[in-house]
Amino acid sequence: MEEKKTTTRAAERALDILLCFVGKPELAMREIVEKTELSKSTVFRLLATLETKGFVKRDADTEKYSLGFRIWELANHINRSDDPAILFLPEMERLRDEIDETVSLYVRDGLERVRIQAVESQQAIRRVAPIGARLPLSVGASSKVIVAYTEGDLLGKVLSDPMWPSGIDRDLYIKQLQEIRTQEYAISMEEREAGTSAVSVAIHSRAGNLIAALVLSGPISRMNEEQMIQYVPRLVKAAEEMGKLV
Amino acid sequence: MEEKKTTTRAAERALDILLCFVGKPELAMREIVEKTELSKSTVFRLLATLETKGFVKRDADTEKYSLGFRIWELANHINRSDDPAILFLPEMERLRDEIDETVSLYVRDGLERVRIQAVESQQAIRRVAPIGARLPLSVGASSKVIVAYTEGDLLGKVLSDPMWPSGIDRDLYIKQLQEIRTQEYAISMEEREAGTSAVSVAIHSRAGNLIAALVLSGPISRMNEEQMIQYVPRLVKAAEEMGKLV
DNA sequence: GTTATTTGTTTCACCAGATGAAACGTCGTT
DNA sequence: AACGACGTTTCATCTGGTGAAACAAATAAC
Numbered sequence: 001m002e003e004k005k006t007t008t009r010a011a012e013r014a015l016d017i018l019l020c021f022v023g024k025p026e027l028a029m030r031e032i033v034e035k036t037e038l039s040k041s042t043v044f045r046l047l048a049t050l051e052t053k054g055f056v057k058r059d060a061d062t063e064k065y066s067l068g069f070r071i072w073e074l075a076n077h078i079n080r081s082d083d084p085a086i087l088f089l090p091e092m093e094r095l096r097d098e099i100d101e102t103v104s105l106y107v108r109d110g111l112e113r114v115r116i117q118a119v120e121s122q123q124a125i126r127r128v129a130p131i132g133a134r135l136p137l138s139v140g141a142s143s144k145v146i147v148a149y150t151e152g153d154l155l156g157k158v159l160s161d162p163m164w165p166s167g168i169d170r171d172l173y174i175k176q177l178q179e180i181r182t183q184e185y186a187i188s189m190e191e192r193e194a195g196t197s198a199v200s201v202a203i204h205s206r207a208g209n210l211i212a213a214l215v216l217s218g219p220i221s222r223m224n225e226e227q228m229i230q231y232v233p234r235l236v237k238a239a240e241e242m243g244k245l246v
Numbered sequence: 247m248e249e250k251k252t253t254t255r256a257a258e259r260a261l262d263i264l265l266c267f268v269g270k271p272e273l274a275m276r277e278i279v280e281k282t283e284l285s286k287s288t289v290f291r292l293l294a295t296l297e298t299k300g301f302v303k304r305d306a307d308t309e310k311y312s313l314g315f316r317i318w319e320l321a322n323h324i325n326r327s328d329d330p331a332i333l334f335l336p337e338m339e340r341l342r343d344e345i346d347e348t349v350s351l352y353v354r355d356g357l358e359r360v361r362i363q364a365v366e367s368q369q370a371i372r373r374v375a376p377i378g379a380r381l382p383l384s385v386g387a388s389s390k391v392i393v394a395y396t397e398g399d400l401l402g403k404v405l406s407d408p409m410w411p412s413g414i415d416r417d418l419y420i421k422q423l424q425e426i427r428t429q430e431y432a433i434s435m436e437e438r439e440a441g442t443s444a445v446s447v448a449i450h451s452r453a454g455n456l457i458a459a460l461v462l463s464g465p466i467s468r469m470n471e472e473q474m475i476q477y478v479p480r481l482v483k484a485a486e487e488m489g490k491l492v
Numbered sequence: 493g494t495t496a497t498t499t500g501t502t503t504c505a506c507c508a509g510a511t512g513a514a515a516c517g518t519c520g521t522t
Numbered sequence: 523a524a525c526g527a528c529g530t531t532t533c534a535t536c537t538g539g540t541g542a543a544a545c546a547a548a549t550a551a552c
Contacts, residue, residue, distance in 0.1 A: 007294050012295050016299075029529065040513095046257055051377065066324075070261075075313075078271075117315065256509080256510080274500095275499075287541060309499095495551080495552075496550080496552090497548100499546100500545105502546090504543095507537100509536105509537100515531080517529085518527100521527100522523100
């Protein structure tokens with residue numbers, strides 16, 4: 001099971017309301033109620049909270065809400081010139097819009113991978129993709145992409161990690177890495193989580209360094225092996241476009 | 247008593263954590279705990295919430311937190327070219343830093359004034375200033391500035407408003423407006439809230455229209471009448487600088 | 493080396509804050 | 523006038539948010 005950090009529901013809901021404005025810059029309260037599927041009174045209270053802190057404002061004439069100055073103020077404190085999560089977002093969205101499956105971006109951190117960016121499918125049944133989620137490099141398509149393309153003895157470290165899962169064959173893992181280097185993509189089907197499958201490719205910088213793993217994932221009912229292989233050229237193309245940015 | 251909207255504490259706390267990054271773009275968890283004065287575990291959970299939604303990220307090496315790509319994404323959906331709350335913020339901050347009292351910006355909405363922007367004093371005892379707060383135009387320094395400089399029969403409407411407070415003399419109000427037009431500032435001392443005082447001037451656009459009322463407010467122990475009058479030239483100068491922007 | 497300190501992570505008992513249904517208020521339409 | 527849509531307020535309910543404390547890990551001090 002994907003690592004599930006303890007979060008605070010009320011705070012999450014407030015943030016979800018902010019995210020409503022990505023799709024439409026001005027919203028009536030009714031629209032936010034529909035988008036979030038929360039009760040009117042909950043939305044009303046959360047909007048009041050957001051307004052009090054300057055994160056949304058309400059237009060006096062139209063009475064619609066829009067994002068407030070605080071967002072702009074905070075944005076001025078971001079160093080975004082080199083953040084892949086920011087640079088790659090448009091291309092990820094384009095890919096998601098083209099295929100309508102969840103697109104994620106993982107980077108390596110020690111012996112783990114971290115999801116640093118995600119755009120979710122808009123279908124009712126979708127792969128949910130919490131940012132900041134961490135997973136060991138022993139399982140999953142993107143783990144193998146990361147290990148396959150990382151220079152140095154990362155593979156040795158992963159294989160000798162005391163946390164290596166007991167049900168996974170090290171020799172098979174090594175063989176899969178070799179296949180990935182040949183075919184340039186990795187596939188996983190229910191390898192880590194029942195009912196889900198994923199296909200992953202590497203994003204390289206112009207200098208040839210591995211930047212991140214790009215992953216397309218969804219329910220296995222929609223993404224069988226054949227379908228995922230058909231998606232690979234599009235994934236590779238998107239990865240190349242992203243690589244040009246860094 | 248200033249209108250107090252029902253807010254959601256947990257959501258407020260999450261937003262307050264975001265605001266910590268205005269002062270410093272990279273923060274350890276300990277620093278956020280100190281700034282917010284919340285318990286470690288609460289901060290930890292709220293940071294996890296913010297990270298899951300992409301509003302903060304954690305650097306793998308330094309393990310410090312900073313703002314995430316979502317802020318940038320949302321900022322791209324703001325129309326900020328003409329928002330006084332955004333345009334005037336730097337000058338308000340400069341004034342606050344110079345005097346270390348709370349600076350607020352009010353605009354008129356019907357027979358009310360609305361606080362659309364505020365930067366608070368950093369002293370332990372300060373005027374708190376929730377954005378979005380609404381007050382009738384019958385009381386307070388900025389109300390009188392707004393009424394004094396609004397063309398048309400706003401004064402007539404305010405005086406005949408059924409909600410006019412029973413303890414306030416209409417003739418005195420009219421007289422005060424005339425003084426304000428002469429001296430170009432308004433002062434209030436415990437007029438609306440015990441222990442607080444305020445001095446206000448008008449911000450006019452280059453075309454001469456009233457844009458907003460600029461207010462400096464704080465505890466009456468620090469801001470007596472004499473002190474407020476001494477602040478007026480600085481307030482007027484700041485208002486002129488702001489007026490040049492619109 | 494051991495011990496102390498600091499920082500971050502997890503646990504869990506407690507209760508008040510978050511919730512949503514429903515009532516209410518306002519405005520526009522018929 | 524009645525009705526519907528939208529936003530605002532009320533209030534009973536209960537679970538989710540909380541913080542103290544334990545725990546874990548890393549670093550500093552001795």
